Amino acid sequence: MPSPRRLDRALQLASAAAAAAALLLLLGLAAFLLRESAPALREVGLVRLVGDRGWHPTRGAFGMAPLVAASGAVALGALTLALPLALAVAFVRLAYAPPRLAALLRALLQLLAAVPSVVLGFFGLVTVVPLLLAIEPPGASLLAGMVVLALMVLPTLALLIEGALAGLPSGERAAAAALGLARTTVLLHLALPRARGAIGAALLVALGRALGETMAVVLVTGNVVQWPSALLAPVRTLTANLALELPYASGLHRSALFVAGLLLLGATAALLLIASRCGARERWRGAREESARA
Amino acid sequence: MRELAMGRRAMERAVAAVAWAGTLLVVAAFGALLGELLVRGAGELSWRYLVEAPRDAGRSGGVGGIVVATGVLVALALAGAVPLALLAALFLDEAGAAQAGRARRRLAAALRRVLDVVGSVPSIVFGLFGNALFCRAFGWGESLLAGGATLACMMVPLLTIAFDEALQRAPAAERAAAAACAFSRAATLRHVVLPHAWPLLLAGAVLAVARALAETAALLFTSGYVDRMPTSLLDSARSLSVHVWDLALNVAGGEARACSAALLLLLLVVAIEAAARGALAWLRRRAGR
Amino acid sequence: MGMAMAAVMGARLELREVAVDYGGVPAVAGVTLAIEPGRTLALVGPSGSGKSSVAQCPNRLIDLVAGARVRGTVRVDGRDVRDPGVDVIELRRQVGMLFQRPVVFPTTIARNLDLPLREHRLGDAATRRARAEQALRAVGLWEEVASRLERPAAALSGGQQQRLCLARALLLEPAVLLLDEPCSSLDPLAAAVVEEALQQLRGKVTMLLVTHSLAQAGRLADDVALLWPTERGGRLVELQPAAEFLARPRTPLAKAFVAGAAAG
Ligand SMILES: Nc1ncnc2c1ncn2[C@@H]1O[C@H](COP(=O)(O)OP(=O)(O)OP(=O)(O)O)[C@@H](O)[C@H]1O
Ligand SMILES: [Mg+2]
Numbered sequence: 001m002p003s004p005r006r007l008d009r010a011l012q013l014a015s016a017a018a019a020a021a022a023l024l025l026l027l028g029l030a031a032f033l034l035r036e037s038a039p040a041l042r043e044v045g046l047v048r049l050v051g052d053r054g055w056h057p058t059r060g061a062f063g064m065a066p067l068v069a070a071s072g073a074v075a076l077g078a079l080t081l082a083l084p085l086a087l088a089v090a091f092v093r094l095a096y097a098p099p100r101l102a103a104l105l106r107a108l109l110q111l112l113a114a115v116p117s118v119v120l121g122f123f124g125l126v127t128v129v130p131l132l133l134a135i136e137p138p139g140a141s142l143l144a145g146m147v148v149l150a151l152m153v154l155p156t157l158a159l160l161i162e163g164a165l166a167g168l169p170s171g172e173r174a175a176a177a178a179l180g181l182a183r184t185t186v187l188l189h190l191a192l193p194r195a196r197g198a199i200g201a202a203l204l205v206a207l208g209r210a211l212g213e214t215m216a217v218v219l220v221t222g223n224v225v226q227w228p229s230a231l232l233a234p235v236r237t238l239t240a241n242l243a244l245e246l247p248y249a250s251g252l253h254r255s256a257l258f259v260a261g262l263l264l265l266g267a268t269a270a271l272l273l274i275a276s277r278c279g280a281r282e283r284w285r286g287a288r289e290e291s292a293r294a
Numbered sequence: 295m296r297e298l299a300m301g302r303r304a305m306e307r308a309v310a311a312v313a314w315a316g317t318l319l320v321v322a323a324f325g326a327l328l329g330e331l332l333v334r335g336a337g338e339l340s341w342r343y344l345v346e347a348p349r350d351a352g353r354s355g356g357v358g359g360i361v362v363a364t365g366v367l368v369a370l371a372l373a374g375a376v377p378l379a380l381l382a383a384l385f386l387d388e389a390g391a392a393q394a395g396r397a398r399r400r401l402a403a404a405l406r407r408v409l410d411v412v413g414s415v416p417s418i419v420f421g422l423f424g425n426a427l428f429c430r431a432f433g434w435g436e437s438l439l440a441g442g443a444t445l446a447c448m449m450v451p452l453l454t455i456a457f458d459e460a461l462q463r464a465p466a467a468e469r470a471a472a473a474a475c476a477f478s479r480a481a482t483l484r485h486v487v488l489p490h491a492w493p494l495l496l497a498g499a500v501l502a503v504a505r506a507l508a509e510t511a512a513l514l515f516t517s518g519y520v521d522r523m524p525t526s527l528l529d530s531a532r533s534l535s536v537h538v539w540d541l542a543l544n545v546a547g548g549e550a551r552a553c554s555a556a557l558l559l560l561l562l563v564v565a566i567e568a569a570a571r572g573a574l575a576w577l578r579r580r581a582g583r
Numbered sequence: 584m585g586m587a588m589a590a591v592m593g594a595r596l597e598l599r600e601v602a603v604d605y606g607g608v609p610a611v612a613g614v615t616l617a618i619e620p621g622r623t624l625a626l627v628g629p630s631g632s633g634k635s636s637v638a639q640c641p642n643r644l645i646d647l648v649a650g651a652r653v654r655g656t657v658r659v660d661g662r663d664v665r666d667p668g669v670d671v672i673e674l675r676r677q678v679g680m681l682f683q684r685p686v687v688f689p690t691t692i693a694r695n696l697d698l699p700l701r702e703h704r705l706g707d708a709a710t711r712r713a714r715a716e717q718a719l720r721a722v723g724l725w726e727e728v729a730s731r732l733e734r735p736a737a738a739l740s741g742g743q744q745q746r747l748c749l750a751r752a753l754l755l756e757p758a759v760l761l762l763d764e765p766c767s768s769l770d771p772l773a774a775a776v777v778e779e780a781l782q783q784l785r786g787k788v789t790m791l792l793v794t795h796s797l798a799q800a801g802r803l804a805d806d807v808a809l810l811w812p813t814e815r816g817g818r819l820v821e822l823q824p825a826a827e828f829l830a831r832p833r834t835p836l837a838k839a840f841v842a843g844a845a846a847g
Contacts, residue, residue, distance in 0.1 A: 004478035004702065005672065011480055015388065018381030019405050022450055026408045029415065032426045088316025096310055105317070107571075112324050114567040116508030118535045119556045122542050123327045126334075126549065151323055158320075184306040205414070212416025214511040215535075219542055239418050239511070246425070246515050261422040265415055272414045276407075390649070466647075471686035473644055475699045475751060476675035485698050489689040 033262045040255035049259060055225045055241070057253040064260060066227045070235035073142060073228040074217060075210035078149030079203060085150070086158040090165055093158075095183035106159075113155035121219035124148035129220055136232045140222035143231040148216045153206040160205070164198030165191045197278060204275035208268040214239040238264060328560075334550065335557035343554065348521050351545045352537065357555060359523030363438060363531035366524065367517060368506045370442025371449055376499060378446075379453030384483070386454070387461045406458075413451035418511035420448045425515040439527040441517025448512055449502045456498030464490040493577045500570035504563045510535035534559045593621040593789035594660040594677065594758035596641055601655035602816060603636040603645065610636045612816035613655065616808055620758075623790040625800035625825065627840070628810035633817025634793040637810070638763045640664075641791070642678040643671055659759060676703060679757035683764040685744035687736035692728055695736045695747060699754055718750035722780040742773020749780055759789045767795060778803065797844040801829050809837050 040049065044062050052063030089109070093102045125140075128147050133139030165187060176186045222234020223244060236244075238260045246257050346356030382405070389402035424444030434440040464487040472482040510533070518530030519540060532540065538555045541548035596618045603611040611633035618624045626634045639645040640657045643664055657664045664674055688695050696715035700706065706714065719725040724746045728739070736747060745765060752760065762781070766774035781803055784790065794800050800807050807828040810817040821828065821837040832838045 004480060005670070007480040008478050011384065011483075012388070015381040015385035018378050019385035019401065021378060022382045022412075022454060023401075023405055023408055025447060025450060026412050028427070029412070029419070029423050032423050032431075033419070036422070036426045085316045085320055088313040089320055091309070091313040092317040096313060105321075107568075108321065108324060110571065111564055111567065112320075114504060114508070114563055115327070116510070116535055116559055116563055118508075118510040118538050119331070119560050120327070122538055122552055122556045123330060125542055126553070127326060127330055151327075154320060182302075182306050184309050185302075188309065208414050212414075212418065214416070214418040215539060219539070239416065242418050242422065243511060243514055246422070258422055258426070261419045265419050268414050268416055268419075269411045272411055276410060467682070467684065467686045468688065470644060470647055471682065471688070471748070473647060474642060474675060474680035474682075475702075476672050476755060477699070477702055478672055481698070481702045485690070486688055 029265065030262075033258055033265060037255055037258035037262050040252055040259050043252060044256060049256065057245075057249070057256060062252075062256050064238070064256075064263075066225055067236060067238045067241050067260070068263070070142070070221070070228050071211055071237040071239065074145040074149060074221065074235070074237055075207055077142065077146035077231075078153060078210045079207055081146055081150035082154045082157055082206065083203065086154055086161050089154075089158040090162040091184075091187060093162055094165055095187055109155040109158055112151075113159075115152075116215075117152055117213055118215040118219075120148055120152050121216040124151075124216065124220040132232060138222055138234060139232075140220055140234055141232045142221065142228050142235045145217045145221040145235070145237070146231075148220050149210045149213060152213060152216050153210055156209070157202055157206045160202035161195070161199055164195035164202065167191075167195065167198070201275040201278055204271050204278075208271040208275075211271075212239060212264055212268050214243050218243050331553060331557040331560060335553035335555075338551065338554035339558060344558075347523065348537075351548070352521060352541050352551050352555075353545065353547055354551070357534065357537060357558070360521060360532055360534055360537050360555075363517070363524050364507065364533045364535075366438050366527070366531070367442050367445060367513070367533050368503055370438065370527075371445035371506045372499065372503065374443060374446030375449035375453050375502070379450050379457055380495075382450070382454045383457035383461055386458045387487075388479070390462075409451040409454055413455065416511070417448060417509055418514075420444055420512040421515045423447070424512060429516060434528060436516060436518030436530040437528045438517055438524055438531050441513045441531075441533070442527075444512050444516045445506050445509060448509065449506060452505065453498055453502050456501070457495055460491040460494030460498060461487055463494060493574055497570045497574045500566060504566045504570070507533075507559065507566070508535060508563050509533075510539055514539075534562075593787065595620050595658075596759050596789050596791065597656075597658040597661075598637070598640070599656045599658075601637065601640055601653065601657060603633065603640070603654075604652050604816070605648070606650035609814075609816035611810075612813060612818050614810070614817070614819045615655075616819060616822055618789050618791060618806075620789055621786045622805045623785055623792060623803055625804035625807045626791060626793045626810060627795070627797060627800055627807060628817065629812060629840075631817075632810040632812040634810055635763050636817070638680075638761045638791055638793050641759060641761060642675045642680055644675075644680065646671070676755050677757055678759040678761060679752035679755060680761040681745070681748055681752055681763065681765045684768045685741060685748045687739070687744050687747060690736065691733050692736045692739070692747060693732040696751055696754060699751060703755065705754075714754060715750075718754045719747075721753055721783065722746040722750045723776060724750060740773065742769050742776055745769060745773070745777050746780055749777065753784075757788060759791070760784070762790060762792045762794075764793050764795060766799065797829060797841065801825055809834075809840060811836050 040062070049062050049064055052061045054061050054063050055067060089105065093105050097105060124144055124147065128144045129139040132141060132144055172190060176190060217237050218240035221237065221240060223236045223240055224234040225236045226233070228235045242257055242260060246254070249257055343356040344361060345358045347358045348360065349355035386402050386405065389398045421444065424440055424447065428434050428440035428443045429436055468486045469482060472486045477485070513533050513536050517533065519532050519536060520530040521532050521537070524531040534555060538552050538559060541552035541555060598617070599615050600613045601611060602609070602613050614637055616624070626637060628634055636645065640653055641659060641664060645651045645653060653665070659674070659678060662669065688698065693715065696718060697711055700711045700714060705711065716725060719728065724743060727743060736744065739747060765781070766777050769777060778799060785803070792800070792803055804825045806822065807825045808822045809820050811820045821832065821834050823833070828837065829841060832841045
């Protein structure tokens with residue numbers, strides 16, 4: 001058996017090494033994506049990667065703009081759908097539901113958050129898409145992607161928003177109760193304005209997740225490369241494009257796909273950093289309360 | 295005055311009604327998800343389905359080799375990520391509690407931020423990374439090993455954050471008492487920190503298993519699609535999640551079987567999550583008494 | 584060798600110009616005092632005068648507080664405790680500590696005592712059990728817990744827990760004991776029992792006793808030191824033999840402190 005001091009020293013070294021490895025993970029991620037995308041960046045160039053007419057890599061057209069636009073449209077649409085629903089659930093849990101039901105709702109949200117995105121996408125494929133198909137073919141469309149992604153981000157968004165709304169100082173809560181203010185009034189006029197920053201941060205986090213999601217989207221958006229022009233028209237997102245093309249891509253095509261990966265990495269990292277800057281304290285407080293009550 | 299009060303009351307009712315309606319919609323969507331999969335997928339679920347090999351690209355037969363491959367992938371990911379994450383969490387713990395040097399504390403702050411960032415990186419980007427690093431640079435090809443390693447990379451930030459939180463559960467007073475008894479750090483960890491932290495450590499690991507099971511995009515280009523029973527870690531094999539995706543998107547007439555596989559996956563993930571959360575709540579209640 | 588304690592007469596503890604600040608906010612301003620081997624010094628003073636901060640310097644427990652900074656020198660048996668060559672673990676074996684609130688480890692009574700012994704490789708299982716029993720007897724706890732050594736320590740009463748902690752500290756045969764208000768979280772009866780246990784240790788180990796009770800200082804200590812909070816941290820305003828301090832405080836602050844304590 002090693003002596004306690006030797007063990008401590010070994011532990012210290014090993015944990016420092018592990019910390020360094022974890023730090024290197026981000027560097028490695030960026031480095032490998034850069035390395036693989038270098039040929040495309042060099043030989044095709046940023047101008048063409050943005051400006052080429054459409055994405056036909058086998059014919060030498062590398063314009064990713066429609067893919068980027070589709071990603072943005074699906075993600076923003078999903079947030080637009082999810083935000084009011086998340087607020088509704090948070091309000092019900094905080095103010096209207098009896099404690100038992102509120103606890104049940106929480107469990108439901110946690111379970112919904114655990115649903116694998118491929119299952120969610122498949123659900124969209126067999127229910128949402130046929131519904132939309134009845135309105136206008138082909139059904140697999142921008143809107144279908146929005147609905148499925150909204151379902152995906154909703155649970156986390158609702159829990160984060162609830163954490164932010166519940167962060168009202170207890171003194172203020174007591175004062176409001178002493179004034180006989182109704183719970184709705186307290187939520188709408190006291191808690192909501194105060195939680196705006198945190199809700200903004202939660203939305204940014206959700207946006208990052210929506211932008212980066214692959215499986216839930218690729219199964220329901222139809223995957224036609226075109227500008228998102230109508231809700232019921234099919235689109236292809238950056239992530240879906242990766243899932244569909246990387247398995248067979250080679251050469252510049254493969255390299256251009258890694259550029260898309262780099263773009264996704266940069267976008268989600270930037271969103272997270274902005275979120276933690278603009279709402280870090282609130283987010284932290286919310287998360288703490290969340291885990292305390294869990 | 296009175297009219298105003300009436301107006302406010304009506305407004306409140308309206309807000310409550312809208313909120314309830316929204317919540318019901320969410321519950322209904324979740325119900326539809328479960329109902330759809332149960333109605334269409336439950337019929338196929340049986341022991342035979344679990345052990346039989348898939349036939350005809352998965353249109354018939356079971357998910358035998360796929361279940362095994364899924365288990366191997368998750369086990370590989372855990373084996374890679376848990377030790378690393380635990381040590382990294384110990385680093386954070388040490389840098390936070392002790393009179394650590396400024397450099398060490400800075401490093402810890404940087405590490406926390408980096409973990410946040412890496413934890414938010416889309417899984418398909420990890421798939422690209424794993425494909426470039428493990429499949430190509432390391433020459434492992436599309437294989438269980440490459441898929442497991444990619445999953446491990448994804449799990450490190452989640453696990454480290456969870457473990458870090460778990461270690462913080464040990465009261466500062468008990469750490470101080472251990473120091474006053476001249477305990478080494480290893481002894482303090484073992485006898486003081488671990489007894490407080492282990493339920494959350496375990497819960498963190500179990501939740502990571504659920505995440506790994508659910509993962510699809512990171513495996514598409516790293517562990518591949520082959521649906522045979524794997525015989526070596528360098529075999530390409532498909533996870534249950536990839537099986538769902540493949541049946542749904544690439545196999546004409548695969549929808550029914552995709553339902554079964556999706557239901558199986560959902561049940562597994564939800565059962566693991568619920569078990570972890572339930573056990574944790576139970577342990578807490580017991581500790582509270 | 585009975586409780587090996589009897590052989591050890593304690594070490595000399597010496598503080599010279601010890602100053603403490605927390606993230607730049609001063610808590611203790613240059614305290615100088617010495618305790619001869621085997622003697623007991625009571626550290627008294629108003630809340631916030633830096634008593635606990637001083638008490639955490641000799642075993643460097645203050646290192647655990649992020650942002651805390653110590654200046655000056657603390658010597659145990661002539662050796663500067665912050666000397667780079669000093670092994671903190673060895674130091675803390677030599678300098679034991681008892682806190683205001685009893686802190687038992689989250690395990691059984693027996694293991695609370697066995698862990699430190701095992702950690703420091705002090706004997707085989709049978710020897711360790713014997714030493715644990717000795718320590719429990721030394722603090723008058725043996726009769727009360729002999730039948731439930733395998734029960735959780737947290738189930739003991741506060742006074743019992745504090746005596747268990749004292750027994751745990753004694754097991755390592757410290758030369759110096761730091762006692763930070765060891766009785767103030769206890770009810771009067773339990774406090775009396777703990778005080779009795781400390782009384783038994785007088786002369787066998789050097790003790791630094793932080794207390795709010797002048798009466799306790801009078802009963803347990805050879806000398807009394809009074810700290811007083813100032814903007815630049817707690818200062819030592821008077822250091823006298825205990826009887827003298829209680830009967831004839833010299834400085835105005837000490838007079839006020841003794842009078843206040845008598846009135847309260
Ligand atoms: N961990 C800490 N961080 C910041 N400031 C601290 C910390 N511990 C103590 N202080 C400050 O240092 C000063 C001295 O505190 P200390 O606990 O040493 O006083 P004390 O004499 O023991 O008081 P009491 O009688 O209340 O126990 C106080 O002003 C206190 O606020
Ligand atoms: Mg104190």
